[in-house]
Amino acid sequence: GQQLNQSPQSMFIQEGEDVSMNCTSSSIFNTWLWYKQDPGEGPVLLIALYKAGELTSNGRLTAQFGITRKDSFLNISASIPSDVGIYFCAGRGAQKLVFGQGTRLTINP
Amino acid sequence: SQTIHQWPATLVQPVGSPLSLECTVEGTSNPNLYWYRQAAGRGLQLLFYSVGIGQISSEVPQNLSASRPQDRQFILSSKKLLLSDSGFYLCAYSPPGYTFGSGTRLTVV
Numbered sequence: 534g535q536q537l538n539q540s541p542q543s544m545f546i547q548e549g550e551d552v553s554m555n556c557t558s559s560s561i562f563n564t565w566l567w568y569k570q571d572p573g574e575g576p577v578l579l580i581a582l583y584k585a586g587e588l589t590s591n592g593r594l595t596a597q598f599g600i601t602r603k604d605s606f607l608n609i610s611a612s613i614p615s616d617v618g619i620y621f622c623a624g625r626g627a628q629k630l631v632f633g634q635g636t637r638l639t640i641n642p
Numbered sequence: 643s644q645t646i647h648q649w650p651a652t653l654v655q656p657v658g659s660p661l662s663l664e665c666t667v668e669g670t671s672n673p674n675l676y677w678y679r680q681a682a683g684r685g686l687q688l689l690f691y692s693v694g695i696g697q698i699s700s701e702v703p704q705n706l707s708a709s710r711p712q713d714r715q716f717i718l719s720s721k722k723l724l725l726s727d728s729g730f731y732l733c734a735y736s737p738p739g740y741t742f743g744s745g746t747r748l749t750v751v
Contacts, residue, residue: 566740575648575732575742576686621686623740629676629701630740634685 539622539633546612547641554620554636555606562624562631565598565605570619570635579620580607612640644669648733648743655750661706661720663746665733668714673735675716677708680730680745692716723750 539556546552556565564583568576580591582598582605589596595608605624609616617640622633648665655661667673674693678686688701690708698708705724709717716733728750733743 568742573745573747575734575745578739578741581739619684625740629688629691630734631688632686 537622537624537631537633539636541636542634543637543639545639545641548612548614550612552609552612552616552638553606554622555604556622556624556633557604558624558631559603560624560626560631561602562626563602564625565596566623566625566630567594567596567605567607568621568623570621572618576621609638612638614640614642616640644735644741646733646735646741646743648746650746651744652747653749655723655748657725657750658722661718661723661727661748663718663731663733663748665716665718665743666714667716667735670714670735672713674737675710676734676736677716677718678732678734678742680732686732690718725750 537556537558566581567579569579570576579594580589580596585598585602586600587598593610597606599605619635619637621635623630645668676691677689679689680686690698690700692698692710695710695713706720728748731746
């Protein structure tokens with residue numbers, strides 16, 4: 534089946550640093566989504582990408598849909614304590630989403 | 643506006659007992675509905691999805707079953723729980739986008 538490789542698995546950074554994470558796939562997706570999950574909660578959509586090459590920002594977050602449609606990255610600029618959590622990429626094929634394994638972000642104040 | 647409700651938030655059940663988790667969606671018609679399981683704060687595994695009443699697709703062989711008795715109701719069930727059924731269960735719907743409920747933490751003891 535389809536699989537997404539998300540990296541890094543975890544990040545430990547200082548407050549104010551920039552963050553970058555990415556996902557790659559062996560399959561082509563028509564949509565890439567990035568979610569954030571806080572402990573004990575469901576994932577919340579951060580950014581949705583619908584076109585190859587698309588670059589979209591949401592505040593301090595920027596994400597891009599790779600030109601090959603097999604990869605995407607998420608950048609967070611000037612991290613703050615509330616950015617802590619697990620970030621998931623997801624690729625949409627047909628009616629289903631395929632998720633990466635997540636990147637756990639920890640921020641030292 | 644569209645909302646998704648999932649309950650209960652937490653559940654502790656003995657091995658061999660039955661299970662019923664319910665998910666309902668409001669403010670939309672004929673949504674696609676999904677059940678995911680998440681182990682240890684990592685990736686999300688798709689268990690079932692449904693594109694209409696009575697239509698259930700199973701993604702992985704397991705001890706669980708799903709039903710969709712009404713357009714906006716999705717139920718996850720088991721006749722006899724196993725220890726390995728413990729985890730965080732998430733319901734989701736689409737379109738538009740792909741939105742998750744707040745999850746049910748199931749502990750089988």
